[in-house]
Amino acid sequence: MYYIEPHIHMVSRITDDYVRMSRAGCVAVSEPAFWAGFDRGSASAFSDYFRQLTEVEPLRAAQFGIHHMCWICINAKEAENVSLSREVISIIPEFLGRPGVLGIGEIGLNKNTRNEVTILEEHVDLAMKTDELILVHTPHLEDKYEGTRMILDILGGDSRIRPDRVLIDHVEEHTIQLALDAGFWVGMTMYPVTKCTPDRAADMIERYGTERILVNSAGDWGPSNPMNTPDFIRTMRSRGHSDDTVSEVVAKNPLRFFARAKGFNFQPPASMRFEQLEDSTVP
Amino acid sequence: MVEKMNVSSVLDRYFLEMRQDVLKLASAFDRLRAGGDGESVKRDPRVVMLREAIGLLGKDEADLARRVQLVFSKPYDQNWRDSK
Numbered sequence: 001m002y003y004i005e006p007h008i009h010m011v012s013r014i015t016d017d018y019v020r021m022s023r024a025g026c027v028a029v030s031e032p033a034f035w036a037g038f039d040r041g042s043a044s045a046f047s048d049y050f051r052q053l054t055e056v057e058p059l060r061a062a063q064f065g066i067h068h069m070c071w072i073c074i075n076a077k078e079a080e081n082v083s084l085s086r087e088v089i090s091i092i093p094e095f096l097g098r099p100g101v102l103g104i105g106e107i108g109l110n111k112n113t114r115n116e117v118t119i120l121e122e123h124v125d126l127a128m129k130t131d132e133l134i135l136v137h138t139p140h141l142e143d144k145y146e147g148t149r150m151i152l153d154i155l156g157g158d159s160r161i162r163p164d165r166v167l168i169d170h171v172e173e174h175t176i177q178l179a180l181d182a183g184f185w186v187g188m189t190m191y192p193v194t195k196c197t198p199d200r201a202a203d204m205i206e207r208y209g210t211e212r213i214l215v216n217s218a219g220d221w222g223p224s225n226p227m228n229t230p231d232f233i234r235t236m237r238s239r240g241h242s243d244d245t246v247s248e249v250v251a252k253n254p255l256r257f258f259a260r261a262k263g264f265n266f267q268p269p270a271s272m273r274f275e276q277l278e279d280s281t282v283p
Numbered sequence: 284m285v286e287k288m289n290v291s292s293v294l295d296r297y298f299l300e301m302r303q304d305v306l307k308l309a310s311a312f313d314r315l316r317a318g319g320d321g322e323s324v325k326r327d328p329r330v331v332m333l334r335e336a337i338g339l340l341g342k343d344e345a346d347l348a349r350r351v352q353l354v355f356s357k358p359y360d361q362n363w364r365d366s367k
Contacts, residue, residue, distance in 0.1 A: 112357075112363075112367070113367065114367045117367065141355070142355055142356055142357050143356075143357060144352075144356065145352070145353065145356035145357065145358075145359060146356065146357045146358065146359045146360075149359040150359075150363055153361075153363075172352055173348040173349040173352050174349045174352035174353050174356065199297075200348065203348070206287045238296075239288055239292075239296075240288070
């Protein structure tokens with residue numbers, strides 16, 4: 001089964017992971033801008049990082065038949081530095097028009113501080129002015145519930161926001177219904193210890209259905225597994241779910257959401273194409 | 284409509300994993316006790332949360348994963364804009 005990995009930080013992964021993902025049927029990845037494990041010191045450091053996302057990774061991925069797309073932002077953790085964040089936000093527009101850039105993300109909250117809220121709101125304002133999709137990071141562990149509700153308050157309080165152009169990522173059992181009820185797309189992240197497992201993701205699919213739901217591995221520089229999305233496919237199949245059902249989550253939903261982006265430039269394999277995606281079409 | 288497993292299928296598939304997860308918890312609590320100073324263990328807020336969450340599992344009630352998540356979550360204040 002072909003699949004799309006909607007959230008993975010390939011800049012922090014070795015090339016062997018592209019090989020394994022390609023073998024498992026991955027045809028495209030979406031890579032949000034993230035915290036690289038240290039606090040960067042300047043806007044020029046972010047500019048270099050955004051060049052890596054938009055120039056280097058697409059070439060590395062293409063060697064293995066994988067189409068690479070990305071998102072641009074300053075992440076929630078580094079958003080605590082408001083002055084640096086504003087410098088970075090000022091350079092984001094230079095990158096938004098590049099091929100494969102899906103929108104602004106992954107913005108959000110980390111420890112739910114006032115500074116993080118300020119920078120989140122400024123990113124949202126930019127996305128509204130530039131008509132971009134938004135990918136939202138919800139906090140980890142004990143901060144997730146409070147942070148998700150704060151994020152939903154912020155987005156819900158902005159009348160310019162169209163929920164069908166926003167994906168709330170890293171949802172879990174206590175936040176998924178909040179985001180779905182508000183009309184947003186959601187991502188379930190299968191990641192050791194701090195987030196879901198393929199089984200828990202499958203449980204939530206069985207409870208909430210497949211509409212507006214994606215799954216991802218969020219592979220990064222920590223102990224993580226890019227094979228979690230294929231493992232989700234295997235889990236769903238072993239529970240007796242049809243390939244049509246599984247494909248909705250791992251292929252069609254990512255296409256439906258990403259195809260809304262101005263920078264969407266992916267030609268899916270013939271077996272992944274379908275005629276109409278609501279208000280957008282896949283070539 | 285997404286298909287679901289029946290009770291028998293769930294147990295056939297997951298019983299051994301569930302048994303393993305219970306043993307992992309039990310052995311972790313044994314490690315806590317072996318660490319000594321039982322009173323400080325009892326008072327540690329992380330242990331309090333763990334016992335509350337585990338207590339939920341002993342109940343024959345619905346929606347346990349969501350409720351356990353909330354045990355480990357900071358509360359949400361609808362007036363956060365004033366307090367942050």
